[in-house]
Each structure stands twice: as C-alpha cells, then as structure tokens.
Amino acid sequence: MPAAAPRALITRPEPEASQWVQALAARGIAAAALPLMAIAPASDPQALAAVQRRLADYTAVMLVSGNAARHFFESNQALALMQQAQAAIKTRVWSPGPGTASVLRALGVPAERIDQPAAEARQFDSESLWERVGPGVSAGDRVLVVRGSEPGASTTGSGRDWLSAQIRAAGGEVDFVVAYTRAAPQFTHDQLALARSTAATGGPLWVLSSAQALGHLCAALPDQRWDGARALATHPRIAEAARAAGFGAVFECRPALADVATSIESHA
Incomplete structure (x- = not known):
C-alpha cells in the first residue's frame, strides 16, 4: 500500500523534524520532514x-x-x-x-x-x-x-x-x-521540487518554527510565488514573516507538538 500523502511539512532542524514526523504519525497524521535549517x-x-x-x-x-x-x-x-x-x-x-x-x-x-x-x-x-x-x-x-x-x-x-x-x-x-x-541546508533536487509543487498547488501545510529558516527557503527559490501555499506558524513573528514572503494563507498556533497536531487536523 502506498504511503499516505503528507498533510504537513515539518521544517524544524534534524533530529527534531524526523522525531515530529514520527510523533504525528502515531496520532494518525501523515507528515514529511523538510528541514529549512542545518545545525x-x-x-x-x-x-x-x-x-x-x-x-x-x-x-x-x-x-x-x-x-x-x-x-x-x-x-x-x-x-x-x-x-x-x-x-x-x-x-x-x-x-x-x-x-x-x-x-x-x-x-x-x-x-x-x-x-x-x-x-x-x-x-x-x-x-x-x-x-x-x-x-x-x-x-x-x-x-x-x-x-x-x-x-x-x-x-x-x-x-x-x-x-x-x-x-x-x-x-x-x-x-x-x-x-x-x-x-542554510543543502537542499536536494527532490526537496526543491516538493517545495515548488506545494507552493503551486496548496498541498500540505508548511509548519514553520523559525523566520530565519523561512528565509533560507525563500533564498533557495528566489523567483517562487507562495500565494498558493499555506503555512502554520508557531509564533506571531513567524506568521508575519510568512505573510511578508507571500504565503496565501497563514495560520498560527502554539509551538507544542500537541497544539501543532490539533492545528494540522483543523487546517489540513
């Protein structure tokens, strides 16, 4: 059986990104890791x-x-x-x-x-x-x-x-x-393709936990329009950065995993 399409892209650095994907899967939420920060x-x-x-x-x-x-x-x-x-x-x-x-x-x-x-x-x-x-x-x-x-x-x-x-x-x-x-991470071809696809079609929610990390994404795709993309920001300042970057829909929630999971279920 093919894997379920992700409902969210987790952009935290590793190892948190993969840990969050696993934790969300345990709650029945399919997600994918796309770290926007290298540590x-x-x-x-x-x-x-x-x-x-x-x-x-x-x-x-x-x-x-x-x-x-x-x-x-x-x-x-x-x-x-x-x-x-x-x-x-x-x-x-x-x-x-x-x-x-x-x-x-x-x-x-x-x-x-x-x-x-x-x-x-x-x-x-x-x-x-x-x-x-x-x-x-x-x-x-x-x-x-x-x-x-x-x-x-x-x-x-x-x-x-x-x-x-x-x-x-x-x-x-x-x-x-x-x-x-x-x-900034070294994005792979597949990661950039996923980012472009999500920007164009809406797709999964971008779960954003850092304005600086969002800047890395925008710098990697300088000509990309984000008005078709949706973001879930874990702080008002991050939400402001997402709106400034042109995201079409920006939601906010607290950064705790339980709050993020509930918001994904509400908006995805």
Missing part, C-alpha cells in the same frame, strides 16, 4: 568548554532551544556538569518551552532544576519565561544564555536581547556563549 557544532569549542567549566558561577543557565541544550550538554554528562561543585546547587536551568525542557530531561538535567513558562502560556518564548523566572532575579545574579550563531558571526551569538534587558534591569548580569551554528 552544526560551535565554531569555537574551546570557548564553550571554558564556560561549561564555570557553570557553578551562574545563578541560571538559559538554553534557547533543544539544539542549544544538546550541544551544551551532549558531550558531557549533564548531571555531572550540574553537580561539578557544591555551589552549582543554586544553578537553575531555564527553558523557553516544553520541547527544550523535554530535551534537557532526556540529557540528564533533573526536572526539579528546570524552569519554564506556565503550561497555559499563550506562547512559549522569552516573554512567557520571564513571567515565571523574573520575580526570582535580583541584583548580583549572573545568567548564562546558551544560543546559536551563524557561520562567521560573533562567538557570543545573537538574539534574546529582550530577555537580557530584563535581567539587567533587575540588577543581574548576562553572559552569552555559542553552542551551535545555524546555516
């Missing part, structure tokens, strides 16, 4: 290792994504890093949402050390995270933000400016370290 190790592993050795110096460490968590903890025992010194008992681990928190737990970070937005938060992002952790930040606290960067960019990375400003306004200090590199 590689940090260009300066020595800087990353130096910060890992000083983890106990921080009141909290914020992992901006599952990829940040994997590249910060993967080559080390997470529990060993968290307990490398008695002082590390105070170190909390901040997650922007349940997906990253799940990765952290799988890597060995104790669940009781993880802070994340409330389950009922409208969005899983820095703003929702700050609602949970902000009241506990005080003068003298040091927070490490572990994030990604682009090839050739600063070794401290970019992004999370709003969260950094809130920490500093509360009297805290912020350090940054790059744990991984984001880049």
Whole structure:
C-alpha cells in the first residue's frame, strides 16, 4: 500500500523534524520532514568548554532551544556538569518551552532544576519565561544564555536581547556563549521540487518554527510565488514573516507538538 500523502511539512532542524514526523504519525497524521535549517557544532569549542567549566558561577543557565541544550550538554554528562561543585546547587536551568525542557530531561538535567513558562502560556518564548523566572532575579545574579550563531558571526551569538534587558534591569548580569551554528541546508533536487509543487498547488501545510529558516527557503527559490501555499506558524513573528514572503494563507498556533497536531487536523 502506498504511503499516505503528507498533510504537513515539518521544517524544524534534524533530529527534531524526523522525531515530529514520527510523533504525528502515531496520532494518525501523515507528515514529511523538510528541514529549512542545518545545525552544526560551535565554531569555537574551546570557548564553550571554558564556560561549561564555570557553570557553578551562574545563578541560571538559559538554553534557547533543544539544539542549544544538546550541544551544551551532549558531550558531557549533564548531571555531572550540574553537580561539578557544591555551589552549582543554586544553578537553575531555564527553558523557553516544553520541547527544550523535554530535551534537557532526556540529557540528564533533573526536572526539579528546570524552569519554564506556565503550561497555559499563550506562547512559549522569552516573554512567557520571564513571567515565571523574573520575580526570582535580583541584583548580583549572573545568567548564562546558551544560543546559536551563524557561520562567521560573533562567538557570543545573537538574539534574546529582550530577555537580557530584563535581567539587567533587575540588577543581574548576562553572559552569552555559542553552542551551535545555524546555516542554510543543502537542499536536494527532490526537496526543491516538493517545495515548488506545494507552493503551486496548496498541498500540505508548511509548519514553520523559525523566520530565519523561512528565509533560507525563500533564498533557495528566489523567483517562487507562495500565494498558493499555506503555512502554520508557531509564533506571531513567524506568521508575519510568512505573510511578508507571500504565503496565501497563514495560520498560527502554539509551538507544542500537541497544539501543532490539533492545528494540522483543523487546517489540513
């Protein structure tokens, strides 16, 4: 029996894209992986290792994504890093949402050390995270933000400016370290053909989880019209980027897998 036609294209980086396809299949939703972002190790592993050795110096460490968590903890025992010194008992681990928190737990970070937005938060992002952790930040606290960067960019990375400003306004200090590199993927001929076909005929929903990743798609197909395509965006800023790119229909939902699955069922 031939495979069912996909109802959605999952554009997250690997391994998340394939994991989401499998999870959606378990719910009876046929999907296909078409990653729009490639992830590689940090260009300066020595800087990353130096910060890992000083983890106990921080009141909290914020992992901006599952990829940040994997590249910060993967080559080390997470529990060993968290307990490398008695002082590390105070170190909390901040997650922007349940997906990253799940990765952290799988890597060995104790669940009781993880802070994340409330389950009922409208969005899983820095703003929702700050609602949970902000009241506990005080003068003298040091927070490490572990994030990604682009090839050739600063070794401290970019992004999370709003969260950094809130920490500093509360009297805290912020350090940054790059744990991984984001880049455009090398699209195959079949992937580009699928993208063109979806743009022209509607077809499956594009599940978009990054405005930067959407930019990679548009750069790979600069002359493509997207008015026949439909997108499911997991944040309002991503939805804005999809509309600006010309997608004919753009829907929004929270980024949790359960919410995405429900939205696919509603719109596909």
